[in-house]
Amino acid sequence: YSEDLILGLETSCDDTGCAIVNNKGELLSESLHSQNLMHLRNGGIIPDIARDLHSMFVEPVVTETLRNAKVSMDSIVAIAVTVKPGLPLSLAVGMKYAKYLARKYNKPIIPIHHMEAHALAARMQHNITFPYLTLLISGGHCLLAVVQDVTHFKLLGESIDMGPGEMFDKVARRMKLRNIPEYSKTCGGQAVEIAASKATNPQIFKLPLPLSDYKDCNFSFNGLKTSVLLHLHRKEREHEITADKLIPEVNDLCAAMLMATSRHLVHRTQRAMEFCQQNNLIPDNNKQLIVSGGVACNNYIFSTLTLLCHEFNYNIYRPSPKLCTDNGVMIAWNGLEKWRKRLDIVNNLNTIDIEGT
Ligand code: KG4
Ligand code: ZN
Numbered sequence: 001y002s003e004d005l006i007l008g009l010e011t012s013c014d015d016t017g018c019a020i021v022n023n024k025g026e027l028l029s030e031s032l033h034s035q036n037l038m039h040l041r042n043g044g045i046i047p048d049i050a051r052d053l054h055s056m057f058v059e060p061v062v063t064e065t066l067r068n069a070k071v072s073m074d075s076i077v078a079i080a081v082t083v084k085p086g087l088p089l090s091l092a093v094g095m096k097y098a099k100y101l102a103r104k105y106n107k108p109i110i111p112i113h114h115m116e117a118h119a120l121a122a123r124m125q126h127n128i129t130f131p132y133l134t135l136l137i138s139g140g141h142c143l144l145a146v147v148q149d150v151t152h153f154k155l156l157g158e159s160i161d162m163g164p165g166e167m168f169d170k171v172a173r174r175m176k177l178r179n180i181p182e183y184s185k186t187c188g189g190q191a192v193e194i195a196a197s198k199a200t201n202p203q204i205f206k207l208p209l210p211l212s213d214y215k216d217c218n219f220s221f222n223g224l225k226t227s228v229l230l231h232l233h234r235k236e237r238e239h240e241i242t243a244d245k246l247i248p249e250v251n252d253l254c255a256a257m258l259m260a261t262s263r264h265l266v267h268r269t270q271r272a273m274e275f276c277q278q279n280n281l282i283p284d285n286n287k288q289l290i291v292s293g294g295v296a297c298n299n300y301i302f303s304t305l306t307l308l309c310h311e312f313n314y315n316i317y318r319p320s321p322k323l324c325t326d327n328g329v330m331i332a333w334n335g336l337e338k339w340r341k342r343l344d345i346v347n348n349l350n351t352i353d354i355e356g357t
Pocket of ligand 2 (some may be wrong): 113118138293294325326
């Protein structure tokens with residue numbers, strides 16, 4: 001191989017992901033081991049279990065990626081690895097393995113910020129020029145930022161409590177959606193999206209618009225979650241529901257929650273667009289919104305953001321679903337973006353360490 005190949009490794013949360021890209025940005029291979037089913041069974045991520053599963057799967061996942069790309073470690077020019085933010089125990093597994101490979105094969109490491117990787121991933125599939133606006137919505141995160149270039153991000157606002165995905169996961173669990181076979185193997189967010197599509201009367205549930213009085217770009221989902229749970233509790237008492245039964249209005253409540261979430265996301269994104277306009281952060285001929293993170297897979301949320309973008313003359317993009325959720329490809333891609341500009345290439349491995357959240 002005469003081309004520069006970058007290997008990317010992601011272990012920040014509950015997915016062990018690896019990928020190899022070439023210097024044209026083409027994906028040679030990828031491998032992903034998701035711990036989702038295990039954590040669904042436990043009702044959430046238990047950090048020790050996540051770490052143990054990463055330890056078990058990191059080597060097979062990397063080996064499989066190399067094998068599918070038909071290359072050996074010798075043809076890799078640099079190893080990109082997620083160093084923050086994430087679960088410290090999980091991050092450490094990927095870091096340790098990346099350092100082991102870097103020492104053994106004498107390769108530099110490119111440290112990657114997980115959220116920056118989410119923010120840049122769309123550039124792998126679309127021709128999106130800097131600077132652009134990004135909305136990152138996942139389980140643990142919700143933020144708006146201007147991506148100025150590969151290593152410069154201006155944070156406009158973020159969640160003051162949890163991400164929308166965490167709210168969906170917790171509410172779905174409390175609604176007992178998993179007791180319906182159709183939803184037993186999906187994450188909470190997907191279950192909520194499918195249930196919401198079957199709603200007939202979502203307006204029977206009134207939900208608040210979070211932070212409506214604040215003129216900033218921050219988010220909050222705790223109050224929304226509490227309001228949904230109060231409705232759920234009231235309906236359970238009304239129908240005298242016990243044990244593993246669901247309320248009959250479960251689809252309507254899911255739709256109401258999804259609509260309220262969209263309203264909130266649209267409201268804050270509109271604020272961000274106005275802020276960018278006032279402060280000349282994004283030129284008129286470059287108005288682009290990139291939506292990414294697991295929750296960006298939600299078609300209802302994406303369609304409401306699309307309407308907003310039409311109104312404000314923004315183009316909207318999102319990576320394909322597999323690239324929206326956590327994966328190794330976006331880490332390899334971010335590694336390549338840094339490699340091309342010779343940014344953050346670390347040869348002295350002792351200088352890098354993990355930084356959890
Ligand atoms: O980005 P991600 O894979 O992991 C992090 O949280 O970093 O996102 C996972 C989250 C989960 O909370 C999941 O419920 C949510 O994304 N999610 C969705 C959908 N698919 C995944 N939420 C709403 N609608 C979906 N279709
Ligand atoms: Zn993520």
